[in-house]
Amino acid sequence: MSDYRMTGGCQCGAVRYEFLARRKTFMSAIAACARRLWAVRSQ
Amino acid sequence: MCQKAVGGPFAVICPVFKSAFRVTRGAITYFRSSAMAQRGFCSNCGTPLIFDYPEFPDLGVLAGSLDHPELVPPVVQYGIESRVPWYQHLPELPGDKPTYTVDPNGYLPKIAASNRQHPDHDTGDWPLMPVQDPY
Numbered sequence: 001m002s003d004y005r006m007t008g009g010c011q012c013g014a015v016r017y018e019f020l021a022r023r024k025t026f027m028s029a030i031a032a033c034a035r036r037l038w039a040v041r042s043q
Numbered sequence: 044m045c046q047k048a049v050g051g052p053f054a055v056i057c058p059v060f061k062s063a064f065r066v067t068r069g070a071i072t073y074f075r076s077s078a079m080a081q082r083g084f085c086s087n088c089g090t091p092l093i094f095d096y097p098e099f100p101d102l103g104v105l106a107g108s109l110d111h112p113e114l115v116p117p118v119v120q121y122g123i124e125s126r127v128p129w130y131q132h133l134p135e136l137p138g139d140k141p142t143y144t145v146d147p148n149g150y151l152p153k154i155a156a157s158n159r160q161h162p163d164h165d166t167g168d169w170p171l172m173p174v175q176d177p178y
Contacts, residue, residue, distance in 0.1 A: 004114070006057075006059075006104075006109055006110070006111070006114070006115070007067075007109070007110045007164070007165055008092075008104065008108045008109040008110050009068070009085075009090075009092075009108060009110075009161060010084075010085035010087070010088050010090035010092060010108065010161070011085070011088045011090045011160050011161060012085065012087050012088035012090070012159060012160070012161060012171065012172060012174065013068070013160075013161030013166070013169040013171060014068070014069045014085050014086075014087040014088065014171050015066065015068060015069040015070065015071055015085045015087075015090075015092060016066070016067045016068035016069065016161075016165060017064065017065065017066045017067060017071075017092070017104075018064075018065060018067050018165075019059045019060075019063045019064040019065070019104070020063045021059060021060065021063055
């Protein structure tokens with residue numbers, strides 16, 4: 001499985017971040033998060 | 044709520060385990076939107092960055108803040124009852140030419156000469172320009 005190293009940040013450059021994820025756990029996290037967001041999205 | 048939080052018709056959220064996420068420059072500011080959730084943004088320019096549910100092991104990175112959002116295509120939708128009615132017609136709208144292929148007013152050189160936006164990749168150093176209210 002390929003790993004992801006993703007970077008990002010804001011428009012002005014004051015905040016930058018990165019994260020690492022393995023493809024397998026990444027997709028599991030997506031599914032878990034989608035279920036939870038369904039429940040709490042209005043909060 | 045997502046629409047307000049991102050200032051758009053929907054949020055594209057990329058779940059990430061908190062143990063794998065780190066801020067590499069500056070600090071994220073949070074709006075505690077409820078007892079359950081907080082929404083992280085840049086306090087200087089206002090860019091929405093993450094949705095965070097402190098009780099849970101992962102957070103949601105807003106895909107628009109990624110340097111390469113094209114690498115994380117959506118796999119599921121939720122909250123579709125809040126979808127704006129014109130959403131389904133977006134692909135039918137006439138397309139525009141690529142940005143600034145036509146620049147009759149000469150905006151492009153002015154923007155290029157004064158551009159304060161961070162590029163879509165890490166930089167070793169970046170001069171922070173305070174954002175001022177022009178109104």
